[in-house]
Amino acid sequence: xxxxxxxxxxxxxxxxxxxxxxxxxxxxxxxxxxxxxxxxxxxxxxxxxxxxxxxxxxxxxxxxxxxxxxxxxxxxxxxxxxxxxxxxxxxxxxxxxxxxxxxxxxxxxxxxxxxxxxxxxxxxxxxxxxxxxxxxxxxxxxxxxxxxxxxxxxxxxxxxxxxxxxxxxxxxxxxxxxxxxxxxxxxxxxxxxxxxxxxxxxxxxxxxxxxxxxxxxxxxxxxxxxxxxxxxxxxxxxxxxxxxxxxxxxxxxxxxxxxxxxxxxxxxxxxxxxxxxxxxxxxxxxxxxxxxxxxxxxxxxxxxxxxxxxxxxxxxxxxxxxxxxxxxxxxxxxxxxxxxxxxxxxxxxxxxxxxxxxxxxxxxxxxxxxxxxxxxxxxxxxxxxxxxxxxxxxxxxxxxxxxxxxxxxxxxxxxxxxxxxxxxxxxxxxxxxxxxxxx
Amino acid sequence: xxxxxxxxxxxxxxxxxxxxxxxxxxxxxxxxxxxxxxxxxxxxxxxxxxxxxxxxxxxxxxxxxxxxxxxxxxxxxxxxxxxxxxxxxxxxxxxxxxxxxxxxxxxxxxxxxxxxxxxxxxxxxxxxxxxxxxxxxxxxxxxxxxxxxxxxxxxxxxxxxxxxxxxxxxxxxxxxxxxxxxxxxxxxxxxxxxxxxxxxxxxxxxxxxxxxxxxxxxxxxxxxxxxxxxxxxxxxxxxxxxxxxxxxxxxxxxxxxxxxxxxxxxxxxxxxxxxxxxxxxxxxxxxxxxxxxxxxxxxxxxxxxxxxxxxxxxxxxxxxxxxxxxxxxxxxxxxxxxxxxxxxxxxxxxxxxxxxxxxxxxxxxxxxxxxxxxxxxxxxxxxxxxxxxxxxxxxxxxxxxxxxxxxxxxxxxxxxxxxxxxxxxxxxxxxxxxxxxxx
Numbered sequence: 001x002x003x004x005x006x007x008x009x010x011x012x013x014x015x016x017x018x019x020x021x022x023x024x025x026x027x028x029x030x031x032x033x034x035x036x037x038x039x040x041x042x043x044x045x046x047x048x049x050x051x052x053x054x055x056x057x058x059x060x061x062x063x064x065x066x067x068x069x070x071x072x073x074x075x076x077x078x079x080x081x082x083x084x085x086x087x088x089x090x091x092x093x094x095x096x097x098x099x100x101x102x103x104x105x106x107x108x109x110x111x112x113x114x115x116x117x118x119x120x121x122x123x124x125x126x127x128x129x130x131x132x133x134x135x136x137x138x139x140x141x142x143x144x145x146x147x148x149x150x151x152x153x154x155x156x157x158x159x160x161x162x163x164x165x166x167x168x169x170x171x172x173x174x175x176x177x178x179x180x181x182x183x184x185x186x187x188x189x190x191x192x193x194x195x196x197x198x199x200x201x202x203x204x205x206x207x208x209x210x211x212x213x214x215x216x217x218x219x220x221x222x223x224x225x226x227x228x229x230x231x232x233x234x235x236x237x238x239x240x241x242x243x244x245x246x247x248x249x250x251x252x253x254x255x256x257x258x259x260x261x262x263x264x265x266x267x268x269x270x271x272x273x274x275x276x277x278x279x280x281x282x283x284x285x286x287x288x289x290x291x292x293x294x295x296x297x298x299x300x301x302x303x304x305x306x307x308x309x310x311x312x313x314x315x316x317x318x319x320x321x322x323x324x325x326x327x328x329x330x331x332x333x334x335x336x337x338x339x340x341x342x343x344x345x346x347x348x349x350x351x352x353x354x355x356x357x358x359x360x361x362x363x364x365x366x367x368x369x370x371x372x373x374x375x376x377x378x379x380x381x382x383x384x385x386x387x388x389x390x391x392x393x394x395x396x397x398x399x400x401x402x403x404x405x406x407x408x409x410x411x412x413x414x415x416x417x418x419x420x421x422x423x424x425x426x427x428x429x430x431x432x433x434x435x436x437x438x439x
Numbered sequence: 440x441x442x443x444x445x446x447x448x449x450x451x452x453x454x455x456x457x458x459x460x461x462x463x464x465x466x467x468x469x470x471x472x473x474x475x476x477x478x479x480x481x482x483x484x485x486x487x488x489x490x491x492x493x494x495x496x497x498x499x500x501x502x503x504x505x506x507x508x509x510x511x512x513x514x515x516x517x518x519x520x521x522x523x524x525x526x527x528x529x530x531x532x533x534x535x536x537x538x539x540x541x542x543x544x545x546x547x548x549x550x551x552x553x554x555x556x557x558x559x560x561x562x563x564x565x566x567x568x569x570x571x572x573x574x575x576x577x578x579x580x581x582x583x584x585x586x587x588x589x590x591x592x593x594x595x596x597x598x599x600x601x602x603x604x605x606x607x608x609x610x611x612x613x614x615x616x617x618x619x620x621x622x623x624x625x626x627x628x629x630x631x632x633x634x635x636x637x638x639x640x641x642x643x644x645x646x647x648x649x650x651x652x653x654x655x656x657x658x659x660x661x662x663x664x665x666x667x668x669x670x671x672x673x674x675x676x677x678x679x680x681x682x683x684x685x686x687x688x689x690x691x692x693x694x695x696x697x698x699x700x701x702x703x704x705x706x707x708x709x710x711x712x713x714x715x716x717x718x719x720x721x722x723x724x725x726x727x728x729x730x731x732x733x734x735x736x737x738x739x740x741x742x743x744x745x746x747x748x749x750x751x752x753x754x755x756x757x758x759x760x761x762x763x764x765x766x767x768x769x770x771x772x773x774x775x776x777x778x779x780x781x782x783x784x785x786x787x788x789x790x791x792x793x794x795x796x797x798x799x800x801x802x803x804x805x806x807x808x809x810x811x812x813x814x815x816x817x818x819x820x821x822x823x824x825x826x827x828x829x830x831x832x833x834x835x836x837x838x839x840x841x842x843x844x845x846x847x848x849x850x851x852x853x854x855x856x857x858x859x860x861x862x863x864x865x866x867x868x869x870x871x872x873x874x875x876x877x878x
Contacts, residue, residue, distance in 0.1 A: 075858035078792070079805040116845070309796050314803065316796045341861045353517070354790060357748050357755045358797035364753065366518035406555075406865055419514035422780045425864060426845050 003051025060123025062378025442490025499562025501817025592641030
């Protein structure tokens, strides 16, 4: 493929590779050269796609936290409180998640969610399923069928939950392990050279999980990621962990009531869940020592600016991503659909910038920083060899056509990228690749 | 026209008129009936358009502050400071505005800006032109040709401006008056029954206008709106006033230096510019007494959430619209393109909500409030009989098709409106009317 590529090389630097020839073999970037070197190399190759002059190839977006079952009501109920009988969880979230007891519903919604992710230039997603084993496996199927790279988890919750949307500790653990095994098996069949879909242990959040459930999930993590499970390099199917952490003052108070004197980060750590494949969403009420604990464990944070704005007390707080990064934490960006109404990572970039300017005096997320979070940040959070164009990385990418849709086009590549981040939408995404395959 | 209409009846109430028959005569709503009454009336009418079941008619958006000459660079430079040699004004704003010295450029940009406004469901815009008489008249022409309702002003600035983008006091005043006369004449020819385009006296902001210039503009306001100019009811071509006010701590300090002990609101008032057709953008640093002065003068404020976030000190401040309204000020919503990068009033609604949740503890702008500001608020700010569907109002409207574009459709009308406000884009705008004419 030959044309203009752009990617983030630091939180403040976008590198534009003009007239670049990128060679992809079995989904992995094996060479990138420019100019005269590209001419020489191209003459030895067949099957080179020449890109239109104004279009640019970007890394695909990595959305580090999404609730597919909730997507059906995205854009609704944004004026409701989170809790209470007329609240957002009771009126929207739980009904939508309960519907996945029917695998047909789960399959249909999953198919639409994955399609939409790809359409919006997202090539990797971290999906929070529901408590349903079979329903959440439909989500795995949708990712495999459509070729999206994904981390998928069946939700675990054994207390402080609605009577008709809760599991026993035993069922939660056995279904969770069955989900892990089934997902690993499906991913192995679909991609024998290395999985594109990975299972995630998914305690909903500390208040809905007993200590026994958390400990049991920690056991599963050790069992599948320990020495018996093999380390296997970047293409091994490690078991991920995902959850919500330190999301609001209310939630902290709830945890304090259930576990006097303890807080989310220490509780996850005690259970053995702060692994190097753990992604914790929200995280805006962690103190510096908790951020450092997460950094030491090589766990990561998912920054969800839009849902943070809606589902915290007023005035809202959001994760200070540059501060968390300074403390050593890997941070990815996330839509958190439908806690956030917008399924687009472009919207997440814009909201990250707006919220940062409103809330954080000493750090700044500008459009470059947001783009870095949406690509490199997510890749680092998931320890995946994606997010930028270097030899050895897998080729997950999106082709941006500045002349499509509504934003006015502009010829200069950095300008195209800035306008895409600020003004673009799915109409500008002309093609998407995951591991070198157009999907 | 028969189908589902929805409009705001208060900042917290959306009224949905199902199966409504709205009768429009010469652009004015002469009857609205529902159900059996609609059946009876419809049998006496010919030429009734039946709308698709899931679509809804909304009032057209009123964008109370836009800089058309700046639209060419919208989405660029959002990480730059406002002032200084590498700042946003120097590198983007002034070059783009200088280009309007060429009327051909002005005509081309104006045509695109007006087309885009209509495409996004905006039926009324308040346009800040450039210092160029001929260039800004091209903007008037574009509005008249395409049928957009508009307030258009030639910019006045006679000091503290770049040496090659400034006027003498005399030229500024004489060009301004020539612009007023030409616009009134053009609007009279285009719409003899009542103008759709109105001229606005447009001091850029206090620092770039000498006291003599401000006083001279006050004279023009009195001359055209006074007893000699006639009051003429809602369809008379009143001369509007627009400017920026109290936009940042820097700007307040600049005014204090130029006018020791004085502030923006009092200076505008002393010059006679706080009229009942005056719209002042930004306004986030006005104290309660200044808000009350503006309310007494029946002047109005344009709330520009996106540009406020970018062009104030960090952490950002924005106008607290509910507080200004409580003080008696009419407040409209605005994109402030390209101070804000997004040309869509939907985006302005969303940013108003996000900024409110981040910045204002005691008041809340939710999606209903934002929609009210974008329709009723703007109509009240401009004293125009639009913004909602009542007998006697002019029919300025947009038809929303929930099945177009990316957002998932939903059948219930209030849900469609909420999803449109949160997730919709120009693809959902199926048709637009101004004064009853589809444009």
